[in-house]
Amino acid sequence: EAQVTQNPRYLITVTGKKLTVTCSQNMNHEYMSWYRQDPGLGLRQIYYSMNVEVTDKGDVPEGYKVSRKEKRNFPLILESPSPNQTSLYFCASSLFGGTNTEAFFGQGTRLTVV
Amino acid sequence: AQKITQTQPGMFVQEKEAVTLDCTYDTSDPSYGLFWYKQPSSGEMIFLIYQGSYDQQNATEGRYSLNFQKARKSANLVISASQLGDSAMYFCAMREGKAGGTSYGKLTFGQGTILTVHP
Numbered sequence: 001e002a003q004v005t006q007n008p009r010y011l012i013t014v015t016g017k018k019l020t021v022t023c024s025q026n027m028n029h030e031y032m033s034w035y036r037q038d039p040g041l042g043l044r045q046i047y048y049s050m051n052v053e054v055t056d057k058g059d060v061p062e063g064y065k066v067s068r069k070e071k072r073n074f075p076l077i078l079e080s081p082s083p084n085q086t087s088l089y090f091c092a093s094s095l096f097g098g099t100n101t102e103a104f105f106g107q108g109t110r111l112t113v114v
Numbered sequence: 115a116q117k118i119t120q121t122q123p124g125m126f127v128q129e130k131e132a133v134t135l136d137c138t139y140d141t142s143d144p145s146y147g148l149f150w151y152k153q154p155s156s157g158e159m160i161f162l163i164y165q166g167s168y169d170q171q172n173a174t175e176g177r178y179s180l181n182f183q184k185a186r187k188s189a190n191l192v193i194s195a196s197q198l199g200d201s202a203m204y205f206c207a208m209r210e211g212k213a214g215g216t217s218y219g220k221l222t223f224g225q226g227t228i229l230t231v232h233p
Contacts, residue, residue: 031219033219033220033221035221035223040225041225042118042205042223042224042225042226043205043207043221043223044223045220045221048219048220050218050219058220059220088157090159092159092221094219096219097209097218097219097220098147098209098219099145099146099147099166099167099209099210100147100164100166100209101147101209102149102161102164103149103161103209103221104161105151105158105159107157107158108157108158108159110157
């Protein structure tokens with residue numbers, strides 16, 4: 001089954017404790033990205049990757065890191081989480097980044113930083 | 115400037131009736147794509163329908179249709195014969211930009227509209 005898999009689904013952590021949210025897709029997609037969803041703001045792009053070893057900042061990259069060592073995986077790293085990073089996070093992938101390509105989303109990761 | 119605007123924070127509809135969810139967008143790119151996603155209370159994002167900027171006809175997918183008015187920059191979602199399972203948050207999103215541009219591939223989302231279907 002074609003899918004984007006994120007883990008964990010839920011995470012409660014303390015300020016400053018490094019964490020990684022994993023994302024994997026099995027559709028051989030080139031384009032992957034991370035979004036955060038906050039009430040009243042919709043989803044905003046954090047980072048994206050056009051292909052292996054090619055990543056770039058989205059609209060809200062502060063406090064996050066990513067890497068793309070393999071085509072299928074695109075982990076999101078929070079080196080020192082803070083309470084303002086409490087949010088619902090989505091990984092998404094699409095065949096390319098073209099305007100007519102559908103994005104497939106993971107199930108979401110609800111992160112709480114206390 | 116807001117690129118995608120959904121002006122209806124919440125909408126109510128009676129089961130079996132049709133409902134229109136509004137979406138206006140702003141772009142100077144001649145090539146762009148417009149998408150609607152559904153987010154049920156369980157949280158996942160479900161793709162509903164796509165409209166390309168050069169498409170001559172309005173997109174349809176089952177009970178979903180997109181009322182695309184390019185000159186007015188609007189892309190409203192019409193759900194016909196509403197069902198209880200349609201109760202969810204609905205997001206309008208746009209993909210613009212050419213390869214190599216800073217916005218390449220980015221989906222820009224509106225704030226969302228919560229739809230409640232009453233029995």
